Amino acid sequence: xxxxxxxxxxxxxxxxxxxxxxxxxxxxxxxxxxxxxxxxxxxxxxxxxxxxxxxxxxxxxxxxxxxxxxxxxxxxxxxxxxxxxxxxxxxxxxxxxxxxxxxxxxxxxxxxxxxxxxxxxxxxxxxxxxxxxxxxxxxxxxxxxxxxxxxxxxxxxxxxxxxxxxxxxxxxxxxxxxxxxxxxxxxxxxxxxxxxxxxxxxxxxxxxxxxxxxxxxxxxxxxxxxxxxxxxxxxxxxxxxxxxxxxxxxxxxxxxxxxxxxxxxxxxxxxxxxxxxxxxxxxxxxxxxxxxxxxxxxxxxxxxxxxxxxxxxxxxxxxxxxxxxxxxxxxxxxxxxxxxxxxxxxxxxxxxxxxxxxxxxxxxxxxxxxxxxxxxxxxxxxxxxxxxxxxxxxxxxxxxxxxxxxxxxxxxxxxxxxxxxxxxxxxxxxxxxxxxxxxxxxxxxxxxxxxxxxxxxxxxxxxxxxxxxxxxxxxxxxxxxxxxxxxxxxxxxxxxxxxxxxxxxxxxxxxxxxxxxxxxxxxxxxxxxxxxxxxxxxxxxxxxxxxxxxxxxxxxxxxxxxxxxxxxxxxxxxxxxxxxxxxxxxxxxxxxxxxxxxxxxxxxxxxxxxxxxxxxxxxxxxxxxxxxxxxxxxxxxxxxxxxxxxxxxxxxxxxxxxxxxxxxxxxxxxxxxxxxxxxxxxxxxxxxxxxxxxxxxxxxxxxxxxxxxxxxxxxxxxxxxxxxxxxxxxxxxxxxxxxxxxxxxxxxxxxxxxxxxxxxxxxxxxxxxxxxxxxxxxxxxxxxxxxxxxxxxxxxxxxxxxxxxxxxx
Numbered sequence: 015x016x017x018x019x020x021x022x023x024x025x026x027x028x029x030x031x032x033x034x035x036x037x038x039x040x041x042x043x044x045x046x047x048x049x050x051x052x053x054x055x056x057x058x059x060x061x062x063x064x065x066x067x068x069x070x071x072x073x074x075x076x077x078x079x080x081x082x083x084x085x086x087x088x089x090x091x092x093x094x095x096x097x098x099x100x101x102x103x104x105x106x107x108x109x110x111x112x113x114x115x116x117x118x119x120x121x122x123x124x125x126x127x128x129x130x131x132x133x134x135x136x137x138x139x140x141x142x143x144x145x146x147x148x149x150x151x152x153x154x155x156x157x158x159x160x161x162x163x164x165x166x167x168x169x170x171x172x173x174x175x176x177x178x179x180x181x182x183x184x185x186x187x188x189x190x191x192x193x194x195x196x197x198x199x200x201x202x203x204x205x206x207x208x209x210x211x212x213x214x215x216x217x218x219x220x221x222x223x224x225x226x227x228x229x230x231x232x233x234x235x236x237x238x239x240x241x242x243x244x245x246x247x248x249x250x251x252x253x254x255x256x257x258x259x260x261x262x263x264x265x266x267x268x269x270x271x272x273x274x275x276x277x278x279x280x281x282x283x284x285x286x287x288x289x290x291x292x293x294x295x296x297x298x299x300x301x302x303x304x305x306x307x308x309x310x311x312x313x314x315x316x317x318x319x320x321x322x323x324x325x326x327x328x329x330x331x332x333x334x335x336x337x338x339x340x341x342x343x344x345x346x347x348x349x350x351x352x353x354x355x356x357x358x359x360x361x362x363x364x365x366x367x368x369x370x371x372x373x374x375x376x377x378x379x380x381x382x383x384x385x386x387x388x389x390x391x392x393x394x395x396x397x398x399x400x401x402x403x404x405x406x407x408x409x410x411x412x413x414x415x416x417x418x419x420x421x422x423x424x425x426x427x428x429x430x431x432x433x434x435x436x437x438x439x440x441x442x443x444x445x446x447x448x449x450x451x452x453x454x455x456x457x458x459x460x461x462x463x464x465x466x467x468x469x470x471x472x473x474x475x476x477x478x479x480x481x482x483x484x485x486x487x488x489x490x491x492x493x494x495x496x497x498x499x500x501x502x503x504x505x506x507x508x509x510x511x512x513x514x515x516x517x518x519x520x521x522x523x524x525x526x527x528x529x530x531x532x533x534x535x536x537x538x539x540x541x542x543x544x545x546x547x548x549x550x551x552x553x554x555x556x557x558x559x560x561x562x563x564x565x566x567x568x569x570x571x572x573x574x575x576x577x578x579x580x581x582x583x584x585x586x587x588x589x590x591x592x593x594x595x596x597x598x599x600x601x602x603x604x605x606x607x608x609x610x611x612x613x614x615x616x617x618x619x620x621x622x623x624x625x626x627x628x629x630x631x632x633x634x635x636x637x638x639x640x641x642x643x644x645x646x647x648x649x650x651x652x653x654x655x656x657x658x659x660x661x662x663x664x665x666x667x668x669x670x671x672x673x674x675x676x677x678x679x680x681x682x683x684x685x686x687x688x689x690x691x692x693x694x695x696x697x698x699x700x701x702x703x704x705x706x707x708x709x710x711x712x713x714x715x716x717x718x719x720x721x722x723x724x725x726x727x728x729x730x731x732x733x734x735x736x737x738x739x740x741x742x743x744x745x746x747x748x749x750x751x752x753x754x755x756x757x758x759x760x761x762x763x764x765x766x767x768x769x770x771x772x773x774x775x776x777x778x779x780x781x782x783x784x785x786x787x788x789x790x791x792x793x794x795x796x797x798x799x800x801x802x803x804x805x806x807x808x809x810x811x812x813x814x815x816x817x818x819x820x821x822x823x
Contacts (some may be wrong), residue, residue: 047110050104051167053140053161060213071088071140073085073138078115085109135160139158144175146177150257152175152176179215183208183254183263199267200312205265207240207254222256234267242265268349274317275352279333281401283328319346322342329358361399362438363397363440364434365396368389368391371388372446374446376409376410381394401437405433405434407431418447418489450487455479455528460503461501462505462533463497464483464531465498469493470495492521508529508532510528536577538612538616548562548588549561551586561586588622592625593622595668597621601618623668626671630711637716639717640715641678642661646674650663671704672702672703674701682717684715684755685715722753724750725744727767731745732744734763735753736761757794763776763789766786776800778800
């Protein structure tokens with residue numbers, strides 16, 4: 015119906031009177047106990063356009079104990095008159111006949127139980143329905159009212175009857191999930207529902223009571239005011255009812271919100287964990303978590319977690335409350351607190367770098383095979399391996415190159431292998447070097463060698479280098495070089511990559527190296543001394559060094575030459591001069607030339623004199639005795655007998671050379687005088703001279719007697735003997751002296767006592783002499799004589815006893 019009538023205000027009356035407990039009716043007394051009671055009330059009716067508008071009144075009395083008993087139903091058809099009087103009568107006969115009927119005015123007894131009603135009292139409740147075209151659209155309850163037979167009760171409060179279309183249940187928006195979905199609430203929580211009564215035109219009808227009920231009070235309860243309390247999880251239907259109109263709503267009680275926490279059971283690897291619905295947005299980096307890694311979800315949520323590993327990471331597994339999940343997603347209910355772990359593993363990158371100028375390769379069982387050429391890498395030089403794994407690298411040089419060293423993450427490794435634990439990205443480096451050239455160059459005027467074991471053996475001799483003077487050496491090797499001077503040479507110092515003057519030098523072969531060593535020839539000074547009466551010079555190795563002239567008795571000069579060199583000397587006699595000979599240890603004799611090897615400072619003497627001379631020996635005038643004149647080497651040995659000579663009586667003496675002649679008389683002869691070239695030596699038996707030309711020597715031998723002289727006394731006493739052929743002394747310390755005296759010559763004897771002696775006397779032939787001087791003439795009988803000295807020390811001389819012959823006894 016689209017139109018509504020104006021409100022109809024209807025007054026209802028009955029024969030019997032009813033007193034309403036909740037209202038204030040006025041009592042009207044009836045004397046007839048069997049007469050029906052009547053009730054008067056005012057009803058306001060709001061109804062849409064309808065063909066038939068009726069009121070349906072149902073009466074029931076109340077019994078003690080709370081039950082009710084129907085006592086009649088009336089249907090009253092209303093006209094469209096705004097105000098109508100409608101009689102309502104109620105027959106109380108059945109009620110009054112019931113001894114268990116309840117009373118309203120009697121009150122309660124001392125026990126608290128309801129008291130019996132008054133004798134003529136019935137307590138009645140009316141249900142008044144508004145019926146439009148046969149359909150009840152509203153209901154109101156009137157009473158309970160205490161009625162008595164024949165009495166009219168008037169209910170002063172008006173009763174509103176409206177055309178009730180429906181009851182709408184309004185819920186808090188927080189509990190509304192979606193249209194057509196059950197309401198949602200969490201256990202232990204409450205939800206306030208509102209019952210809104212609407213008429214047929216969907217207009218709100220106020221002042222109506224809505225009755226509430228729950229289909230499952232064990233799951234959730236609802237009180238009279240529509241407050242729903244969730245007891246446990248589950249589902250219940252909540253019903254709102256009024257005026258015969260019933261509306262229901264399904265409510266689902268869910269667990270309380272619960273926290274979902276992400277944890278890491280990883281030591282490496284990186285990933286993001288996100289949730290649907292949104293809430294979790296967590297970054298896992300090894301054992302470190304950042305972002306939103308814990309979130310409280312509704313207790314009935316089904317959360318889908320998705321792990322997205324970063325590059326070079328992988329998901330090993332879910333753990334904790336997702337331990338059964340496979341793949342990158344896990345669906346989990348948040349009906350309670352949940353902990354979800356992810357176990358990740360990183361892949362670590364190993365990248366090879368190269369240095370050096372050589373060639374080699376780095377390999378590993380993990381699949382690495384990297385070639386390094388002059389620091390440039392090629393091949394498989396970068397691999398990804400699982401975190402924590404161990405990778406062993408092996409460096410292999412390509413011949414003749416060499417592996418030098420590791421660098422980067424392998425810098426602490428020695429040898430050609432390096433083992434890395436891949437708990438982070440690694441960048442090891444390897445250096446390969448090509449061999450480098452080591453060149454050695456000896457130089458200088460001397461001889462010597464540069465030596466390095468197994469590498470260099472370079473020798474310089476006579477200004478020429480031979481041997482191994484250059485060699486390829488492994489890059490980076492430390493090479494020890496030794497400079498060794500040769501004979502007659504000395505090491506001066508290093509040049510090039512070596513410096514200083516120590517005999518050893520170390521070079522690191524981190525590039526091509528050139529080393530020099532300077533050797534100098536040692537020198538010696540040869541000093542020449544030119545002597546003699548002649549002129550001449552000396553040449554050394556073909557060059558005249560110095561020359562002596564007659565103005566100088568001697569002259570010296572010198573020359574500095576390399577030790578070890580051969581020195582060739584040549585004496586160069588001047589005009590009318592002969593080379594007498596060499597002196598010193600290097601040259602001897604007079605042979606020309608002289609050559610020697612110089613081993614140090616040296617001196618050479620050269621004598622120049624006249625040319626060779628012939629010395630001739632002959633008997634001097636008045637030579638009447640016998641003897642010999644000879645040289646020590648008897649190259650001249652001339653025998654004399656009077657004026658005759660036999661044997662070798664001549665000798666050639668080289669220029670400037672000397673000759674020594676010795677005159678020896680025979681048993682009865684003595685030399686009385688030299689002549690010629692030896693005349694200066696008189697009667698000295700030895701004559702030495704240097705002839706400057708051919709010369710002659712004469713020797714005169716004359717008869718002689720041997721005179722034996724004995725001297726007795728202290729050590730300082732002596733007898734001096736002089737004659738034309740003698741000039742000598744005989745010492746007491748010697749005792750006996752023998753002299754040859756030329757027969758006929760005068761001989762003078764002189765006694766000379768020592769410091770502690772006194773002259774004591776002579777024996778024959780001077781026994782007649784008392785003084786210290788005795789002069790005699792030698793005869794054939796002058797054969798012996800004695801001289802005595804008295805010692806001042808108290809030693810008495812032997813007694814001087816003169817006997818025949820003059821010999822003291």
